Amino acid sequence: MVSAVDTYGSDGAAPQVIPLTSPERAQLVQRRNASPCTHLWQRLDQVKDPEIPVLSLWDLGVLQDVIETNDGVTVIITPTYSGCPAMDMMADEIRLCLAAAGVENVTIETRLSPAWTTDWLDQEAKQALRQYGIAPPARTNSAGQQTVICPHCGSHHTTTISEFGSTACKALYRCLACEEPFDYFKPL
Amino acid sequence: MSEQIDTNNADTLARFAIRLGDDALILGQRLCEWSSNAPTLEEDLALSNVALDFLGRARMLYGYATQIRGGSEDELAFTRDERQYENLLLVELPRGDFAYTMLRQYLLDAFEDLYFAALTQSTDPTLAAVAAKTVKEVDYHLRRSTDWIRRLGLGTEESHQRLQNATDELWGYVDELFETDTLEQGLIKQNIAVDRADLQTAWCKRVTELLSASNISVPETPWQVSGGRRGLHTEHLGHLLSEMQYMQRAHPGQQW
Numbered sequence: 001m002v003s004a005v006d007t008y009g010s011d012g013a014a015p016q017v018i019p020l021t022s023p024e025r026a027q028l029v030q031r032r033n034a035s036p037c038t039h040l041w042q043r044l045d046q047v048k049d050p051e052i053p054v055l056s057l058w059d060l061g062v063l064q065d066v067i068e069t070n071d072g073v074t075v076i077i078t079p080t081y082s083g084c085p086a087m088d089m090m091a092d093e094i095r096l097c098l099a100a101a102g103v104e105n106v107t108i109e110t111r112l113s114p115a116w117t118t119d120w121l122d123q124e125a126k127q128a129l130r131q132y133g134i135a136p137p138a139r140t141n142s143a144g145q146q147t148v149i150c151p152h153c154g155s156h157h158t159t160t161i162s163e164f165g166s167t168a169c170k171a172l173y174r175c176l177a178c179e180e181p182f183d184y185f186k187p188l
Numbered sequence: 189m190s191e192q193i194d195t196n197n198a199d200t201l202a203r204f205a206i207r208l209g210d211d212a213l214i215l216g217q218r219l220c221e222w223s224s225n226a227p228t229l230e231e232d233l234a235l236s237n238v239a240l241d242f243l244g245r246a247r248m249l250y251g252y253a254t255q256i257r258g259g260s261e262d263e264l265a266f267t268r269d270e271r272q273y274e275n276l277l278l279v280e281l282p283r284g285d286f287a288y289t290m291l292r293q294y295l296l297d298a299f300e301d302l303y304f305a306a307l308t309q310s311t312d313p314t315l316a317a318v319a320a321k322t323v324k325e326v327d328y329h330l331r332r333s334t335d336w337i338r339r340l341g342l343g344t345e346e347s348h349q350r351l352q353n354a355t356d357e358l359w360g361y362v363d364e365l366f367e368t369d370t371l372e373q374g375l376i377k378q379n380i381a382v383d384r385a386d387l388q389t390a391w392c393k394r395v396t397e398l399l400s401a402s403n404i405s406v407p408e409t410p411w412q413v414s415g416g417r418r419g420l421h422t423e424h425l426g427h428l429l430s431e432m433q434y435m436q437r438a439h440p441g442q443q444w
Contacts, residue, residue, distance in 0.1 A: 082325065
């Protein structure tokens with residue numbers, strides 16, 4: 001489902017319609033909707049990111065495809081960062097989740113292309129991140145700058161502490177309004 | 189893997205993937221040495237995260253090589269001797285002080301930014317996919333190392349001196365970044381690999397501009413060394429490998 005919102009450019013130009021779902025995300029959703037094994041996709045919604053338990057692998061865009069054949073099930077995933085240490089755990093949890101549903105012969109394939117992008121996170125996922133205390137990836141404006149919004153108080157007045165945070169996908173920020181530090185999910 | 193590559197070419201391709209993997213693994217191992225030793229907690233996290241990116245890249249490249257010619261990632265990492273490693277000399281040098289680590293990182297990041305952007309156009313789809321993944325991560329590495337060069341160069345007298353010393357020591361290793369041997373030349377002709385020499389002008393311009401802006405003088409080093417691609421290493425690689433490979437050497441085939 002692609003929704004849209006009216007917005008005004010900063011220069012007060014005519015409103016333009018910006019889709020809330022990125023084309024990349026829309027493509028993933030289309031793949032899922034066209035898949036004949038809906039029950040498996042739904043089942044796999046239970047598998048969460050071990051580091052960010054409010055997001056499922058589907059929400060993150062790590063889960064790319066589920067293919068059922070006579071020989072078993074192939075699950076295709078893509079790594080967020082190439083050295084993400086959580087990938088093996090995610091693969092184990094996919095197996096456990098499908099085994100609990102009586103599905104055996106599970107093959108897990110890693111696909112590198114197209115490279116994972118934070119554009120695969122949809123609005124619900126970004127909202128879930130915010131509620132969990134992590135600032136979702138910000139859009140970059142035409143000057144190449146990002147406004148990172150504090151997930152605690154909503155202030156735009158924030159500063160970088162470190163380009164790298166508690167995991168490869170996050171940076172460390174601090175809010176200058178409420179003075180709380182927070183994790184920022186880096187756009188990639 | 190494309191079907192039209194013959195066995196000879198497949199072996200060349202595997203060796204190319206392995207040497208790019210060697211660059212990543214050895215630098216990843218060096219960066220890991222900073223874990224719990226970095227000057228600040230934030231730097232500790234950052235260096236460890238950058239190291240993870242390099243280890244992940246090594247796994248993707250070794251994984252591709254084993255798809256082509258069998259074997260395992262672990263065998264490649266833990267059972268080869270130093271003469272079988274084909275990494276650049278620059279990545280195996282001891283970590284030195286923080287200025288030395290960050291300067292090496294910057295010199296490489298600036299190179300990789302150009303190299304992997306070009307490699308995304310490789311006619312080999314797997315290498316192109318690895319490059320597309322890598323180039324996004326390099327963007328972060330480069331942003332951070334650029335920032336540190338500026339801060340150290342324009343910081344205190346001591347930080348400036350340390351960065352200048354690092355530049356004087358490391359400059360003799362940069363030419364190797366742009367060297368190609370017959371193995372890479374064959375792959376360049378097929379548009380699988382990237383011609384390193386093509387990147388040298390852009391790299392030099394970018395690096396000397398930043399160093400000058402950071403009050404660092406670029407040395408006119410009378411010496412340049414290379415040899416990593418031929419398995420001829422500095423004395424430091426053997427020590428690194430003996431530490432990294434200890435467990436698999438003592439208990440072959442050991443699993444966690």
